[in-house]
Amino acid sequence: MKSRLGSVLLSLLMSTSVMAGEYDLTVDRVEIDTGDFVKEGIGYNGASPGPVMRFKEGETVKINVTNNLDEMTSIHWHGLILPFNQDGVPGISFPGIKPGETFTYEFPIQQAGTYWFHSHSGFQEPDGAYGAIVIEPEGREPFRYDREFVVQLTDKHPHSGDRIMRNLKMMPDYYNREQQTVGEFFSDASKNGLMNTVRDRMAWGDMRMMKADVEDLQGFTGLINGKGPDQNWTGLFEPGERIRLRFINSSAMTYFDIRIPGLDMTVVQADGNNVQPVSVDEFRIGVAETYDVIVRPKDEQAYTIFAESMGRSGYARATLAPEEGMEAAVPQLREAARLTMADMGGMPGMDHGSMAGMDHGNMDMDSSEDMSGMDHSSMEGTDQSNMGGMDHSNMEAMDHSGMSGMDHGSMTMGKEDKSDPFYAKGSGLMPKAANGGKFLSYADLKAQDPLYEDREPTREIELRLTGNMERYTWSINGVKYEDADPIRLKYGERVRFKFVNETMMTHPMHLHGMWSILDVGAGQWNPIKHTINVNPGTTVYMETEVDEPGQWAFHCHLSYHAAAGMFRKVIIEGGPDSTQAKTDVIAEDGGEA
Amino acid sequence: MTISKFLVAAAAISLSATAFAAGTHGGGHGHGAASGEPGKASAVSRTITVEMYDNYYEPESITVSPGETVRFMVENKGNLVHEFNIGTPEMHEGHQEEMMMMVEHGVIQGGRLNHDMMEMDMGNGQSMKHDDPNSVLLEPGQSQEVIWKFSDNSNIEFACNVPGHYQAGMYGDVKVQ
Known part of the structure; x- marks a missing residue:
């Protein structure tokens, strides 16, 4: 089909x-x-x-x-x-x-x-x-x-879901191949000093997590439309055509960084909703998200759709080509991402002394690119609208940096310098385009035609995303699903949800039945989505117009996190007119994840 | 369109010096064949209304004769800022970098133009004004006319170079025959 x-x-x-x-x-x-x-x-x-x-x-x-x-x-x-x-x-x-x-x-x-x-x-x-x-x-x-293709990704693992869950419960690092070694300890120690390195390792031990916990499920084969990298799903095109690619991440656990070397991608939809078009070189697709992009290959050649997992433990690959059987080079996986102390920012009980100490260690270890990136992120992160925030300080900077500019050089510099405000400052997960170009940020997503009027939320609900990696328990506000009361919302209200990620993992939070209005600081242009990524050490806000009666699931879409308890039932009280939904007769026959 | 509205729009989108197409005469531009030149009102053979929506034009294709002078009544019926710009695909590509800068500096903000920012001196006497005779940049609800004399170059598009819009398909073909 x-x-x-x-x-x-x-x-x-x-x-x-x-x-x-x-x-x-x-x-x-x-x-x-x-x-x-x-x-x-x-x-x-x-x-x-x-x-x-x-x-x-x-x-x-x-x-x-x-x-x-x-x-x-x-x-x-x-x-x-x-x-x-x-x-x-x-x-x-x-x-x-x-x-x-x-x-x-x-x-x-x-x-x-x-x-x-x-x-x-x-x-x-x-x-x-x-x-x-x-x-x-x-x-x-x-x-x-002129043409469209569904590009549906998954992370197919040789083990069944039941077996994976059993193994994770027994040994949370069962599928984590990227653990740090004793050798790395000594090389870090020579680079950063023994005490810094010891302090670093102790801090991570306290968190019951390891630096390599970007992905807690490795050993999968990335599939696109059911095809592995060697089976190479191929979409055919005529040069010059405009192609709509409908990317869907149906993975159990894996985020992918997607690029098509040689082609610009213009993002036109996120989670099914039109966004103001933004051209990018690469984007990260969270579990359960969708992005629609338009590409226009002009040459009679093949292009590789390359989807690297966020932790670089695997990839999916497909091809766009003028003829069946043509293929382009498949890039190498980039070096594995490592979480940094910044990704622990959301952890309660982190003392500032050690944070400061670690900051220095980090800066030494990271490239200078990161450091310039950090400067900008603080600027962007604090203001309400990206555009407004860049106003005057940047104008001055432009004066000096050669206004003969407006040229390629200054433009691309501007792009590279920006770090993504939806990641913790200095985060090891901070995305970078492989070609040094533009990497899509949530901050780039603006509704094309806002569905809802912007209005003040009626109240705020804080949801701390919590977990204990050592026991592989995942929860919200420290309580797992089976022990939790439902979240009760009132029909007609607009609720502001505050996600505070206190874990080291990225959680794609999915509210069923009603739109999640992601706060990117764009006011009435904030985009609506169904799945909201919350990166480690960050706080993300979304608002929901409670416009559907009944009861709904609200959970982390990482399969094994949802099953471990990062899940809530949401009950809507009241409804349009008197059609109060009958919700109390549903038996718990099936599994809930 | 009322005169006052026209004046406001014309003042906001007044003259500047960009790298291309600012001249009154075709030929000699770095990108090869010219798209034509600003036309005289007295030479106008007909008026074509172009409506701009989010993010497409109506119509998406027009036909002109070589040397014909056309008055375009350009109307922004969308909710976002849009441009109507006559040029070759290469000219549009070059202009898109400038427009990206306008967005990055807050000149174009979704459905609004920051006029103060457009006037600001960027150094070297340049500004981010948007005022080439081959184009207009309009906020939602605004209208403006462009009078353009086409050459015999058939590789011409009218396009919106607000970042992402051209790539999403906001352009129209000019058939010269």
Whole structure:
């Protein structure tokens, strides 16, 4: 179902008739071949990933899901706005779908863009139960393209989800191959001094984490549309065409840094919602996020879509080419990212003395690029709007730095200098484009056409993202799901959520059923998303217009974090008119992650 | 369009010296063949209305004769700042770097232009004014006209060079025949 002929014109012609689409999905045991290994998994209509579901804004869809497994299943329509009892979370939206049964979902399509669907039962999603959703808008898109491809990523692991969870619980660093060695201790000691190095190691030990904890699940093969790097999924194009790539990260645990050497990518959608277009050389896609980009290859040559995992332990690779069989060079993985003391910034009980001491150590270790980057980040991080914030100080700087400029040199310098305000200052995760160019930041995301009026939130709810890596427990405000009270919101209010990440891991927080208005400091232009990354040592705000009754899941989308307890039920009190949702009859039949 | 509105827009988007297309005469520009030259109102053969939306034009293609002088009534019907600029793809590419600078310095802020910032002296007597005769830069709701005499160069597009807009597809073809 990969559309190789998805011209805008064609799809517009095809979609002019109003229809209530009916679709059938079967949930099946399937074989997954990554090129590196073959394993049994779960898929839809006999394959993993499942089909690309193509809907049209304004239609009502009916989807018959037949469970051919010998266990409970469910399908969650990730990012879709729909009645809560169609959201597909066992124990919250409905009881789940029993073996042999067919459950019919029915809901109106009230949005457009790129989304995805996946099982919300046990570890069926990491085992392969996912697929893509493409929704054509009622009106025209605010951008143009001649051709489109879904580019759906995952991190396929040879172990089943159940086995991975058991291993992580038993030994949290089971899948962490990047641990620091005794040799590194001595080389650090000679570089940074023995005492600094000892202090550094002790601080990390206190945190029950290790510097290499960028990824707690390594040893996967990155897949694009179900194909491993050697199987090389290929999308064909005619030189000069504009191609829309719909990137979806359906990984269980892995963030990817994506680039296409030789091509600029213009980001036009994030999480299915149009954003003011921004051209980048590279972007990071969090687990469960989607980004739509437009590329325009002008030459008769192949281009590699290269997706390195954030911790550089693996990659996915695909190709855009004028002809089947053509391929371009595949870059080497860059050096593994290492967390720094800055990524511990959110940890309670860090004493400032040791922080200051460590800062120096860091600066010595890092390149000078980092240091100049840090200067700017403080500037950007503090102001409300990026643009306003750059005002005068920069103007002066421009005077000196050769106004004969406006040339390439000063432009690219400006780009490189900026560090991303959504990362802790000096963070080891701070992204950098491989070619030294522009790396997308959340701060670049501005709504193209804001869905909601900007207004003051009615209240703020603080959610500390917490965990104990040594016991592999993950929680919110120190309490894991099974011990937690639901979060209660009132229909009609606008809630401001304050995420404080007190762990060393990045958490992609996903609120079901209602939009997450990400605060990038752009006021009315703040973008709406369904998944919000919160990096280590940072605080991120989002606001939600509570405009859907019922009860919803709210969780970290890293599969094993959600299962370990970084998960909440959200109950909406009240509703439009008197249609108070009946939510108390749902049995807890299925798994909740 | 009222006269006062026109004057306001014209004052805001007044003269400056950018690297290209500022001249009144084609030929001799670094990028090869010229896109034409500013036209005289008396020579206008017809008026074409171009509406700017977020982020596309209506129409997305026009046809002109070599040497024809056209009055463009350009209207921004979107919610963001947009440009209407006549040039070759290479000229647009060059101009996009300047526009990026305007965004980075807060001159273009989503749906608003910071006029004070445009006037500011950047050193070397340059400013970030946007005033080439082949283009207009408009806030939402603004209208302005461009009178342009086309050459016989057929490699011409009208384009919005606000960062990202051209790349997203905000350009139109000029067919010269």
